[in-house]
Amino acid sequence: MAEDYRWNGQTSNDSILFNTLTSINCFLESMGKSIKQYELPALPTDSANKVRAREIEDEMSIQTPFEDHMLESKLNPEQQVAFSKILQKINSKESGMFFVDGPGGTGKTFIYRALLAHLRGRKMIALATATSGVAAALLAGGRTAHSRFKIPINANEASFCNVTVQSGTAKLLRKADLIIWNEAPMAKRFAIETLNRTMQDVMETNLDFGGKVVVFGGDFRQVLLVVPKATKEETIEASLVKSELWKKMEILTLTRNMRAEGDPYCSDFLLQVGNGDEHTSKDDMTRIPDQLLLKYDKEDIPEQCLINKIFPCLQENAHSIQYIAERAILAAKNDTVDMLSKKLIDQFPGTKHTFLSFDAAEDDTNNYYQEEFLNSLNPNGLPPHKLELKENAPIMLLRNLDPSNGLCNGTRMVCRHFQHNVIHAEITAGQHKGVHVLLPHIPLSPAENEGYPFKFKRKQYPIRLCFAMTINKSQGQTIPHVGIYLPQPIFSHGQLYVALSRGTSMANTKILVTPACPTQTCATFTKNIVYKEVLPYHR
Template structure:
């Protein structure tokens, strides 16, 4: 994709690079998130459109675009692509009526991505709802020309002298089989679909210690001496399916850190426009709101230390490398700001200032929307598998006290590592002990039905 962008831009043609996630957008020259570039609504519906208005600078830009590259496309709901199609037909049709009948107004779009990875997130969505939200379930898909890559590029199978490394080749084949749902699987009692696969012995951590201590000691050896080293922190991470397991690991690591603790408390309130109830604040006092935690929102009480790695939870300044998922190391903090150094992406080494912003909870079980003013960061010695998509790591610890629960999660976490030697897995066995070294692999095989390349 980078080569295509460079070729077009060298000819002074306009090519836009977007991605479905902030981390993926940083890998593309001049990359932006698709939602910010095309003003795609956050609440997608079948009849919605992008917020690009006629006779604006952005509309004029769309009329001059010669190619749009969209990376990690399978992560985005199909309505986003359909919204963009309708919007571009309208904008480019104003210039030439013929464009109203062309796909995306006649602008060619290159979609990149991997359907083995995590699919669009549908809160509390069932399997069929997730599958139906994919781009290959849209009417637009029949107009796409498909081309496939058959090798994992993150783990290079070739040695420096050009020979194939059989061990790495076998690892890539194993990971692809897991992603395709072809790995040998068995059923547990009472289950209809075989989803439990055996993890290779060479990747499993054997230890008498509690599971959390075992994965921490394996991934972060000699921690007290090296915990401020940027390279040491950049190349390793612990991945786990659930937020509360990641939080538990981060709390363990925080206790090991030396130095002063800074505690930042948030300001919480209910958004007045989100409820019709009278005197909602009496029913939900501030003390109660402070105890609530929401996915993608930092906690009320944020404890930080200098030298601690953190991860951004919002797209603050994408062109400066501050995207949702960017990892940083705290270098200093004051009452109202955090100073940190970026350790991932295309802006490694840049010093940045982070301030508090207003964050809102969305699509929760509560009958209101809460506003929390807090720094948009979380500690990140450990992160969820979903957050890790798009990142490459030399050393990956997979912590599975509970198995994965969604399509592609096991494939994603196994494919983050750049070398099989850097993969370490800690699993908590089932109570019956009938399936030692087994874990669940969730694959929605119906997602792959119309992914055959064009002939």
């Protein structure tokens, strides 16, 4: 990086050092970190102030897509009511807390995009955040809430964001006219309460969120926050609906499903599944409508029939990014996803490139854990030891490499080329669709709750194939042609609802439940888990 500044005509070593450190610090701050956390030269105080001011400059320089400026005129009556209520609070300089509630496809993101375009068009600051990187990537300038507000990973009832009152983030919060936090049901209530306390501190007031207008949104019918090894009661207790802040929020409800407008039966069925109102058997098993079921002959291999249905004419269409981006198979467990992806990459045309990870147990001074054993481990959230890829194959990013430029955990891409030590890929969804990126191999460690008795580290490209993905990972994405494979029942709240609501119609959604009656001459049932205690209309 220093050489780049030298080539640009800078001759002073002090100037080159300053600009290099400034660029590094800006990138680190986009990830919720700071140059102070690393063994690097410190920036002078006056230069640090300039860097921090850049946070506001970056927010003011966000380019709003042209089509987003047209959304305000396209709001349906329900969306217009929500939009107007939020805007009225902003225009009157009043504080306000809202929660935009609605099933998938009712246009929650549509409202956020309209609000962001309206306010940014007036040179106002509107911060777009979401719990997941996938949801954040759908909004111009979107960032994960933890990254934007520097929320501690293990937030508790007394924690604060890693933000000082003199920092650039604090200055940005003071200037903000609106804060949007999408997919809020996926966040622990302690994270949201931590932001509230921090903003009260920054704004020097006891008003909730420092007197700002804050818009939360999401769908409690979807998969909730992940609390490792938690009971149902513990998961509910950690949810936003158990926070005192929830009682003060104005709920803005959307009911009109825009995604499935051409298929009203699909919309009604999804709502019944999400609310837990669909008729079930005595074992809480929900009947799957016949038009959703994949039919196959007894002599067929069920998994291959599903692959052929979702990825028809794969050989002929393998070079079409649109074809690849519009298709995926969902499953509840990683093992099933890996099996399906292995089948598909073997059938995908092209030369296979294999990348092996370097695995180590960092604190194993006695070499108790052999390399072969470490290579066999497949912890959640990490790429496999043996990563097999082909050009144009779909992949998913597993880490937040550069959220402000679309490289978030969950970003879907296709492989373009394989170069020395980097993979050339193209983003296929979200605001950064069509952007070409270079992915390095990096050291990765699993979450602490994986329970290994040693510190495991794997150096590998932070990606997985995504012909198939877990239901949880698909949340927030629209997949026009979606297959759902359920060799075992789902195991947590909202999984069946999320899987069924990723598609745009019943005609393009197919479910394979095994074992089942192949020709579907008998009814097929599957498990549906709903925690009604978290659904707003049940409370």
